[in-house]
Amino acid sequence: MTESAKKAVYETKQLNLWYGSNHALKNIDLEIMENEVTAIIGPSGCGKSTYIKTLNRMVELVPSVKTSGEILYRGRNIFNHDYGVEELRTRVGMVFQKPNPFPKSIYDNIAYGPRIHGIKNKKILDEIVEKSLRGAAIWDEVKDRLNENAYSISGGQQQRICIARALAIEPDVILMDEPTSALDPISTLKVEELVQELKKDYSIIIVTHNMQQAARISDKTAFFLNGEVVEYDHTDTIFSNPSDKRTEDYISGRFG
Amino acid sequence: MSVREKFDVELKTAQEELIVLSTMAVNALSKSMEALVTQDVDAALEVIEDDKDINQMEEFINDRVILLIAKQSPVATDLRRLIVTIKVASDMERVGDYAVNIAKETIRIGKQELLPQIGHIQQMQKLAVAMLRQVIDAFVEEDIVKAKEIAELDDQVDELYGDVIRRLMREGGENPEKLSQITQLAFISRYMERSADHATNIAEQLFYLVRGQHYDLNK
Numbered sequence: 001m002t003e004s005a006k007k008a009v010y011e012t013k014q015l016n017l018w019y020g021s022n023h024a025l026k027n028i029d030l031e032i033m034e035n036e037v038t039a040i041i042g043p044s045g046c047g048k049s050t051y052i053k054t055l056n057r058m059v060e061l062v063p064s065v066k067t068s069g070e071i072l073y074r075g076r077n078i079f080n081h082d083y084g085v086e087e088l089r090t091r092v093g094m095v096f097q098k099p100n101p102f103p104k105s106i107y108d109n110i111a112y113g114p115r116i117h118g119i120k121n122k123k124i125l126d127e128i129v130e131k132s133l134r135g136a137a138i139w140d141e142v143k144d145r146l147n148e149n150a151y152s153i154s155g156g157q158q159q160r161i162c163i164a165r166a167l168a169i170e171p172d173v174i175l176m177d178e179p180t181s182a183l184d185p186i187s188t189l190k191v192e193e194l195v196q197e198l199k200k201d202y203s204i205i206i207v208t209h210n211m212q213q214a215a216r217i218s219d220k221t222a223f224f225l226n227g228e229v230v231e232y233d234h235t236d237t238i239f240s241n242p243s244d245k246r247t248e249d250y251i252s253g254r255f256g
Numbered sequence: 257m258s259v260r261e262k263f264d265v266e267l268k269t270a271q272e273e274l275i276v277l278s279t280m281a282v283n284a285l286s287k288s289m290e291a292l293v294t295q296d297v298d299a300a301l302e303v304i305e306d307d308k309d310i311n312q313m314e315e316f317i318n319d320r321v322i323l324l325i326a327k328q329s330p331v332a333t334d335l336r337r338l339i340v341t342i343k344v345a346s347d348m349e350r351v352g353d354y355a356v357n358i359a360k361e362t363i364r365i366g367k368q369e370l371l372p373q374i375g376h377i378q379q380m381q382k383l384a385v386a387m388l389r390q391v392i393d394a395f396v397e398e399d400i401v402k403a404k405e406i407a408e409l410d411d412q413v414d415e416l417y418g419d420v421i422r423r424l425m426r427e428g429g430e431n432p433e434k435l436s437q438i439t440q441l442a443f444i445s446r447y448m449e450r451s452a453d454h455a456t457n458i459a460e461q462l463f464y465l466v467r468g469q470h471y472d473l474n475k
Contacts, residue, residue, distance in 0.1 A: 211331070212329055215331070239331045239332060240331070240332060240335070240336075240468065241332060241468030241469075242332055248332050248333060251331050251332060252260070252330060252331055252332055252333070252334045253260045253263075253328075254260055
């Protein structure tokens, strides 16, 4: 797909966010393209997790949060009063730092979302479960143990179950908040490979502390610092010839 | 203090070793030409012997840089600095090889009377050595203005080279019995011309290091 044929999935315009008096995000302008992997990097406390939690309005669970500005998802402002948060989260799935499967069978973990959305038919659910597990590259490893508790498998497998669970509701976007920070290197590489596969069908926004991971898997990288976007560009540029000295210092490990 | 102090120390060491390597290579080029002009076979043999140190130094630098890349995953300017260090080391090692080639020709020529064209080759050599010495300085200072000036000198070397070749061909027509030395001098002038090209390469590498983009200074 050529650059110009791609559409923006998210357009963030002059977004500001406060936790009480703490100004956590400052005048963020970011355009996130569909079918790309967008990495968000920056030191702890820079606002990167806050930002992706704003994209599915999860940040509203924190009391005393205030925002200004706009986030357009597919052209509609998600802060509009008539924008249903459930509707947004059906389109935007999320995978967290630590695998957090439900204490249920592998099958029920995947079928959970579709059931909530009213799908009762066993045959359809079977299909969704298989398709999602295949999509998360874990079907072959768990197909004979779908009724076992999701906690009985390894951490790396649990994380891919969580990705499969996100896929089961057929989202448009997948948000990933440090999805491999609790995984071993091999599981990490599997998830990274998976992300590359998934971007054909989904738009992926990933927060990572692992800069080599951002370099390996993302198309664009945004560098956050103190609640601001210092630099946002093609990942190749960010990691080979960034234009801002602060970006260079951060990616080459001189602070942060 | 930088949080990557160990990296910075190692990087600095690699760059210091590169300066040592460069100085050795340029000195060898100078010495080989002096040995030729003074027909000093012992000095020519020394140039050949000393080249082992130059080669070993290049290997040291490569090993150090590869280990740094493997262990520290450098990016951006850090990475460019390391890649450029390896490439410049390779350019300088090649200059050392040209010095060896000249030394070998010197031994072959032995005590034969030298043709007068040697004077023009000496002019080339002076210019090439000056370019190489200055490019080392530009590299240390990361001075791309100086680097560009050095690269521009390459045209003069190329002109001198063309001139030397024409003179040697004319000599060959007049004195066919001197053909063996004429060929040897033609090779030597070629080595000088190539050495100056390496100075231009290094100037281009410096541009890449500083600007992060490729420049062709050899137009």
